[in-house]
Amino acid sequence: MDLPKTRAEAKACGATHYFTGVPCSRGHIAPRKTKGACVECMKEDWAIDNEKRKSKPKTEAAKAAGKRYYEKNKELVKARANARPAEERRRHKLAYKEQNPDLYKALTSVRKRRHRDATPKWITADQKLAIRQLYLSAIRMTEITGERYVVDHIVPLISPDVCGLHVPWNLRVITQTENLQKSNKLVDTHAPE
Numbered sequence: 001m002d003l004p005k006t007r008a009e010a011k012a013c014g015a016t017h018y019f020t021g022v023p024c025s026r027g028h029i030a031p032r033k034t035k036g037a038c039v040e041c042m043k044e045d046w047a048i049d050n051e052k053r054k055s056k057p058k059t060e061a062a063k064a065a066g067k068r069y070y071e072k073n074k075e076l077v078k079a080r081a082n083a084r085p086a087e088e089r090r091r092h093k094l095a096y097k098e099q100n101p102d103l104y105k106a107l108t109s110v111r112k113r114r115h116r117d118a119t120p121k122w123i124t125a126d127q128k129l130a131i132r133q134l135y136l137s138a139i140r141m142t143e144i145t146g147e148r149y150v151v152d153h154i155v156p157l158i159s160p161d162v163c164g165l166h167v168p169w170n171l172r173v174i175t176q177t178e179n180l181q182k183s184n185k186l187v188d189t190h191a192p193e
């Protein structure tokens with residue numbers, strides 16, 4: 001390492017860090033900040049502070065500040081969220097779901113009703129089973145690949161032109177990404193000129 005060996009040396013040359021090679025009081029052998037402590041100690045302290053902050057419920061002021069930040073930096077916040085590892089995104093989504101149970105109950109019941117309304121009376125037990133298999137294979141594909149798979153209605157159940165049915169031959173298993181691209185395209189196609 002090319003860092004100065006002492007704080008005095010670091011100060012003299014204006015370096016932000018120095019490295020003595022001697023363990024700190026917590027036993028880290030790590031660079032130290034010229035105007036601070038061992039960088040590993042600082043990381044530990046930040047982690048403790050973060051945990052403390054997260055375990056406390058957010059104040060109204062903090063919530064409002066978060067909302068204002070989001071409104072100002074929507075694209076950045078979304079890009080950052082999408083850049084997170086899949087595992088982390090899943091965790092966040094689950095946490096959001098747990099915090100908003102009513103919203104998710106409502107969404108599920110809307111989806112169920114939409115499927116029921118789009119299922120023809122003449123559907124057979126075998127066809128119902130085939131639909132179930134598709135949903136199970138989406139779950140399996142997600143587990144195997146780590147990428148989220150969903151069941152897509154090839155002709156959408158709700159579309160301006162024609163309404164699709166909730167039947168096996170109108171269903172296919174595709175990735176969430178493909179599904180989102182499709183819905184964007186549909187929105188584009190039907191956008192006013």
Ligand SMILES: [Zn+2]
Nearest residue numbers: 024028038041
């Ligand atoms: Zn340390």
